Amino acid sequence: MTAYAELEARFRRLGAVEEAIAVLHWDAAAMMPAGGTAGRAEQLATLRGIAHELLTGPEIADLLQSAAAEAAALGPWQRANLREMNRRWRHAAAVPADLVEALSRARSESEAVWRIARPADDFALALPGLERVLDLTRQMAVAKADMLGTSLYAALLDQYEPGMSTETTDHLFDAIDGFLPELLDAAIARQPTRPAFPDPQGPFPIALQRRAALTLMQRIGFDFSHGRLDESAHPFCGGTSDDVRLTTRYDENDFAKALMGTLHETGHALYKRGLPAEWRLQPVGAARGMAVHESQSLFLEMQVCRSRAFASFAAPLLCELFDGTGEAWEAEALYRRQIHVEPGLIRVDADEVTYPAHVILRYRLERAMLARDLLPRDLPGAWADGLRQLIGVVPRSDRDGCLQDIHWYDGAWGYFPTYTLGALIAAQLFAAAKRALPDIAEQIGRGEFAPLFGWLREHVHSRGSLLSTADLVQEATGQPLGVAAYERHLRERYLA
Numbered sequence: 001m002t003a004y005a006e007l008e009a010r011f012r013r014l015g016a017v018e019e020a021i022a023v024l025h026w027d028a029a030a031m032m033p034a035g036g037t038a039g040r041a042e043q044l045a046t047l048r049g050i051a052h053e054l055l056t057g058p059e060i061a062d063l064l065q066s067a068a069a070e071a072a073a074l075g076p077w078q079r080a081n082l083r084e085m086n087r088r089w090r091h092a093a094a095v096p097a098d099l100v101e102a103l104s105r106a107r108s109e110s111e112a113v114w115r116i117a118r119p120a121d122d123f124a125l126a127l128p129g130l131e132r133v134l135d136l137t138r139q140m141a142v143a144k145a146d147m148l149g150t151s152l153y154a155a156l157l158d159q160y161e162p163g164m165s166t167e168t169t170d171h172l173f174d175a176i177d178g179f180l181p182e183l184l185d186a187a188i189a190r191q192p193t194r195p196a197f198p199d200p201q202g203p204f205p206i207a208l209q210r211r212a213a214l215t216l217m218q219r220i221g222f223d224f225s226h227g228r229l230d231e232s233a234h235p236f237c238g239g240t241s242d243d244v245r246l247t248t249r250y251d252e253n254d255f256a257k258a259l260m261g262t263l264h265e266t267g268h269a270l271y272k273r274g275l276p277a278e279w280r281l282q283p284v285g286a287a288r289g290m291a292v293h294e295s296q297s298l299f300l301e302m303q304v305c306r307s308r309a310f311a312s313f314a315a316p317l318l319c320e321l322f323d324g325t326g327e328a329w330e331a332e333a334l335y336r337r338q339i340h341v342e343p344g345l346i347r348v349d350a351d352e353v354t355y356p357a358h359v360i361l362r363y364r365l366e367r368a369m370l371a372r373d374l375l376p377r378d379l380p381g382a383w384a385d386g387l388r389q390l391i392g393v394v395p396r397s398d399r400d401g402c403l404q405d406i407h408w409y410d411g412a413w414g415y416f417p418t419y420t421l422g423a424l425i426a427a428q429l430f431a432a433a434k435r436a437l438p439d440i441a442e443q444i445g446r447g448e449f450a451p452l453f454g455w456l457r458e459h460v461h462s463r464g465s466l467l468s469t470a471d472l473v474q475e476a477t478g479q480p481l482g483v484a485a486y487e488r489h490l491r492e493r494y495l496a
Contacts, residue, residue, distance in 0.1 A: 003066035004074060007085055008282060010063075014054040015281030019240040021047050026238035026245040028108070030230040041108035048104040055092040064089060077284055080466045084283030087162060094147035095140050103136040107411035114409035115233050121399040123380055130376050130409055134369060137413045141370065153367050156414030160290040161421065163468050166367075169417050172424065173363065175483045176356050183487075184353050184391070187341045187494040197333035200324055204255040212255065212321045213248065213262040216314065220300070220449050222266055226273060234406040235261045235348065237268035237297075241280060244269045255322065256337065257349055260301055267300030268293060270453060274461025285464045290415060292460065292469055294422025295429060299456070302352050302423070303430040303489070309444040311335035339493060343391035345400040353494060356423065357390040362405070362416040370413065425473055427486040429460065432477040 001009075021044060028040050067082055074082065110129030117126035137156070144155035154166050213229060227244035239245030246269055248262040271293060279285025287293045304310055308331075315331035318324065327333055341351045347358040365382060368374035374382055380395075383402045388394050395401030407415055433455050434440055443451055459476040473481045 002070055003063045004070050004078060004082060007060075007063050007067055007082070010054065010057075010060070011085060011283060012281045014051055017047055017051045017054065019281075021051065022238055022240055023243065023245070026247075028111075029232045029234075029236065029238075030245070030247050034112075037108070037112040041105050041112075044108055045101045045104040049097055049101045052092055052095070052097050052100045055089060056097070060089055061093070077279065077466060081279070081282050081284035084286075084465050088283055090147055091144060091159060094143045096143075099136065099139055099143070103133070103140060103411060106132045106136050111406065111410045114403070114406060118233065118399055118403045121397045121403070123398040123403055126403060126409060127376060130379075133409065133411050134376060134413070137411060138370060141413075152370055153414065156370070157417065158414075160412075160415050161418050161469065162289050163470065164289070164291065164417075164421070169363070169421070172421065172481075172483060173356075173360055173417075176420065176486075177360065179483075179487055180353070180356060183490055183494070184341070184343075187353050187490075190495055191341065194336065195332070197330070197336055198326070198328045199337070200255075200322070200328040202254070203252040204322060206250045206252060208322055209250050209252075209255050209258050212318060213259055215317060215321065216259070216263065217266050219317075219447055220263075220266060220270075221453055222269060223273065227269055229262065235265055237265040237272065239272075241272050241275050241277075244272050255318075260305065260338070261348060263305045264297045264301040267297035270300070270456075271296035271461055274453075274457045276462050276464045279464055284466060288463070288465050288467070288472055289469055290418035291421035291425060292472065294418050295425035296422075296456070296460065298419075298423050298426040299429055303426055304444060304449075304452070306335075306338040306352065307441070307444065308332075308335045309441040311338065312445045313447045341494060343393045345387070345393055345395050346404055348404075353490060354391050356420045358387075359416055359420040361386045361390055362407075366408065366413055366416060421481075424481060424483060424486045425469075427489045428473060428477040428479060428481070429456070430489070431485045432459075 024040065024044055024047070028036070028044075032040060064082075064086055067085075071079055071082065106129070110126070110133045113129045114126050117123065138152065141152040141155050144150075144158075145152050148155050148158065150158070151166060157164055157166065157169070210229070214224075217229070218224065226242055227239065227246065229246045229248065231249055232247035233249065235246075235248045237244065237246050246262065246265045248258050248265065250258045271287060275287065276285050305314075311334040312331040315329060315334045318334070319329040322329075339352070341353045343354050344350055347355070347362075350358050361383070365374060365379065365386065368382070369376060369379070379402045380398050384394050387401075407413075433452060436455055437443070437451055440452055443449070460472065463472060467475065470481060473479075477485075479485075
């Protein structure tokens with residue numbers, strides 16, 4: 001067996017362990033009773049420790065070195081796989097096993113407390129766990145930064161978006177910051193000049209909301225023989241490529257919140273399902289990074305499902321499912337509600353124009369906390385000040401402020417930039433798809449999604465991690481990643 005073949009065998013075993021971790025993590029968020037927290041924390045810590053050992057065994061470095069000498073005989077997918085193996089090994093080898101397990105336990109325990117603290121609006125309850133997770137995350141960042149030759153934050157960002165630098169992120173975010181305030185003011189000023197429609201009157205039973213979500217997911221193309229939809233405190237997409245687990249949360253007064261959140265997660269799920277089956281359990285078969293992953297959720301939610309074409313398809317279905325009557329259920333009314341711009345407190349409920357401000361705020365705050373320029377105990381005040389400066393609103397409570405997202409309490413530091421990076425990629429991809437499929441709006445209006453997602457599977461999903469994010473975007477769209485397509489999309493939708 002060649003060194004490369006031996007590595008494939010070892011990474012296949014590692015991939016299976018990581019899939020087990022993914023399903024256990026989903027279960028903890030969606031199904032597990034509260035009394036299982038301590039046992040689940042130990043299970044996850046043990047499995048993450050085993051995964052770390054598989055990835056950092058003393059022979060792995062030698063195998064990687066030997067496989068590099070074989071690279072000329074490998075195909076392009078194999079060479080890309082070897083590149084990704086090396087990247088993953090460098091991240092893992094930098095961190096001692098006891099730190100991996102300690103951080104895993106801290107994450108599980110902190111997340112469990114957050115699930116109690118958020119509805120109780122009790123930041124003090126969640127603070128010790130947050131401080132512990134941050135301390136261990138900083139230790140991990142120090143180790144990885146030394147190995148990778150980067151800053152602490154860049155080392156964390158690279159975990160979620162390989163190759164993305166803080167310099168590039170800052171450049172793109174500064175460009176957004178340059179046009180967004182003016183665009184936001186103009187969009188709000190434009191709204192009163194458009195026809196007004198009444199809102200549909202609730203309550204909307206959860207059973208009907210779930211039925212609506214399942215119906216639209218199926219029509220779009222989600223395969224329920226390879227996945228399921230459940231509830232959790234924070235919507236997410238987990239599981240594996242062959243067993244995709246989505247969650248959402250419902251509001252009986254507003255069916256659109258759960259519906260659009262579910263469609264967002266469906267974008268993640270379709271990407272996960274579309275990854276190359278022949279490279280399952282290998283690094284090259286995984287999603288390219290979380291910016292690309294988020295581009296797929298935002299491609300579906302924002303580019304497709306908040307379009308006028310989608311409203312013309314979905315409105316009759318929703319009207320029938322909810323037994324609606326009157327102009328509140330018309331397609332134009334649905335469309336106008338989905339593109340209504342109003343600065344708000346909750347990121348996952350934010351309109352498309354203000355959403356980047358929520359991400360930029362979190363990006364700045366987590367960099368400050370990692371650098372010790374902001375102490376976690378001072379987070380509520382810093383959050384309130386930052387949100388007021390960016391979009392002019394102030395949280396009424398910590399539940400609607402720094403407790404609203406699970407990410408920091410669950411250890412996902414460096415993740416937030418990928419949301420807006422994903423929005424930029426989604427806009428470029430949709431512009432490219434429209435050039436390739438000029439009648440795409442008419443197809444969406446008829447509920448025909450196969451051509452659009454066939455294009456995505458060819459240009460994004462089936463590529464896995466064969467290419468870097470920069471090369472993937474360049475090949476799929478013909479242009480490097482930038483803000484032009486995103487700004488053009490926002491202006492056409494909200495100011496035209």
